[in-house]
Amino acid sequence: MVKELIINSTPNGVTIALLQDKQLVELNKEQVNNNYAVGDIYLGRIKKIMPGLNAAFVDVGYEKDAFLHYLDLGPQVQTLLKLTKVARNGNFNDYLLSNFKKENDIDKAGKISTVLTKNTLLPVQIAKEPISTKGPRLSSDLSIAGRFVVLVPFSDVISISKKIKSNTERTRLRKIVEGIKPKNFGVIIRTVSEKKGVAEIQKDILDLVSKWESFMKKLPTTEPSKRILGEMGRASTILRDILNADFTHVHVNDPAIYEEVKSYVHEISPEMEKIVKLYKGKEPIFEHFGIEKQIKGSFGKTVNLAGGAYLVVEHTEALHVIDVNSGNRTANPENQEENALQVNKEAAKEIARQLRLRDMGGIVVIDFIDMHKAPNRKELFDFLKAEMNHDRAKHTILPPSKFGLVQITRQRVRPEMNIVTSEKCPTCDGTGEIKASIVLLDDIESNLDYILNEQAEKGITLCVHPYIEAFIKKGLFSKQFKWFFKYNQWVKVKAISSYHLTEFHFLSSKEEEIKL
Incomplete structure (x- = not known):
């Protein structure tokens, strides 16, 4: 099992992603000035x-x-x-x-x-x-x-x-x-x-x-x-608890956190100091390592599985409910019991990952597909326990009931990770009213004129949706080329796939967002 830690530092805090064999299994967020961390x-x-x-x-x-x-x-x-x-x-x-x-x-x-x-x-x-x-x-x-x-x-x-x-x-x-x-x-x-x-x-x-x-x-x-x-930073805490020979890389995009993590790894395991790397790529670190896409696909009400089955995850005040659905899976139409077992085992593996990823705590009730044979129910129970062994949080698993329900209690010490996977409508921006897209470029150029002429900024970067980036760079005499002649400086244009269609931001030469 190959493990990697990807640390993304932003002005709002630090997000830490733990990958196992390139698959996202844990996501931790540490807000700026988090004064109530476990252990303080x-x-x-x-x-x-x-x-x-x-x-x-x-x-x-x-x-x-x-x-x-x-x-x-x-x-x-x-x-x-x-x-x-x-x-x-x-x-x-x-x-x-x-x-x-x-x-x-x-x-x-x-x-x-x-x-x-x-x-x-x-x-x-x-x-x-x-x-x-x-x-x-x-x-x-x-x-x-x-x-x-x-x-x-x-x-x-x-x-x-x-x-x-x-x-x-x-x-x-x-x-x-x-x-x-x-x-x-x-x-x-x-x-x-x-x-x-x-x-x-x-x-x-x-x-x-x-x-x-x-x-x-x-x-x-x-x-x-x-x-x-105070407890040490979340990144160092995770390394303290789980760093072992399976780790191959720790990638960090912030020089200060890089030095902190490198120093800590040198202190606890000098021979592994070389695995800590400072990321200097141009695209966001989470996009570069494919984490952004995994986040969007792993959170939300419905989680699709590779075999065609899917999970439905519902949250209430007192507990979490996960329903397993076989979807269009027809691996073996002659043997429904075998099909149910295979779908349930595939779902169990993903559920164990989801509990860690979302840091779901308290009571979790899982409605697996009904299986009539006791040996199959035991096999599923043993398989789920084995998958949950990777979970560092304390947990208890009860065997499947006659109704196919499995109950899990899992320790909760931090707020559940909640990622919004739906995006605003690119046309109405969530208002239900259409904004004329023809004025988008006018908005961008108006703000650009203010930043370059009024604020006298140099070396700025315009971040937009990939479609808008393609339009701005289109042709020999593109919009970007015309801006160069108009302002006597080159304006970089960067595509950010997580933006909705009409979203745009300007970054200074120090990669800090310019507030408009």
Whole structure:
């Protein structure tokens, strides 16, 4: 399996596409100034205690108060409260907690009103980003994730990923971590630690301890509801979690992000630094790698499959429903049961990709084509489980019911990815009224005259739909050639296939859009 990461930076944020064997399987968007990413730690102020919910609402600076349930406080929340109070009241420099006395664990079946009170200051970590009308979901059971391990303060427990099956390897990793980890810190050993050496794991733990020290130094002076410690950028986070020998290329179109990613890859896996490439092509990076077309074809209500079958994806407030339709598939007209199995397996593979691609969470109900034989239903269930093994989000799959329904619960920590695949009508621009296309060139030339004569811009680029680009460049004495004689400078014309017919934009010599 060959993996590639394509990173597209725009003024509005960064979009990261993960390809497996050239097929788009994950799409992540990181908005400019995204201050509520999973893993960020804030100094929260308790705004309201809700005994009926056994939860509290916390001010972390978001427009809606964040939600903190009693079960998300963590067993050592009393120690965290004590540490926060001591650190903010005086000169505290025992950053590694070597002499700091821990409090007793809280009762698992206790009440939040016995632990927290209104206006209490408490460091909290974003567990779920703001979704829809809800504010962030919080946890005060703090942890700092690295490439090979996760550091957990106020604990001495060493946990090992269940995906590491070998008892010999589990024992080896446990002994390594026992000799490295500082007192009063627990460690969760991640799956990627398997077969890694002492030096790599030690460096990871030291980096995480350094981040904890940074958190401790900022804790006394951070204003309430402000961020204390931020998670790294989304691109680096994805690389931290999934970078392995299968990766062949990481393409980036922004020099600053290129340097950041290259530096991070050099830090965690120096031998793979060469796979990070700075894209300098003239066409947009997503169009160059065929991602734009895949995005348009993969999102939307209907998803077509290669064999002629298709999926219908519907979203409700409480769950997602996916219906599998055989379409015009007639692979084996003599055996409907075999046909149903083949269509269902093809659909299962695409559904596993769609869940990752759209980051659909919560409850997902899939209506597969009915199959009457129990062995076929089991084969489909096993096939779907195998395809879902590539999904990093926690999920549970129930076997097909007698009605052919499969239920999946999938962890949701970020807003679902929603891409608009329909385009505005090129004639009416969505208004239902026709705009005379004969004046389009007049609009372009009017804006061009203003930019070149009034604003005195140089080296501009006109971005238009491919049809309009062909018209402007048509013939020996084309519109583009006439502009050259009129303005004494060459105006570049670039075709952008994602534009609707009458859309156009001007870019400066620095590739920044000129606002009109």
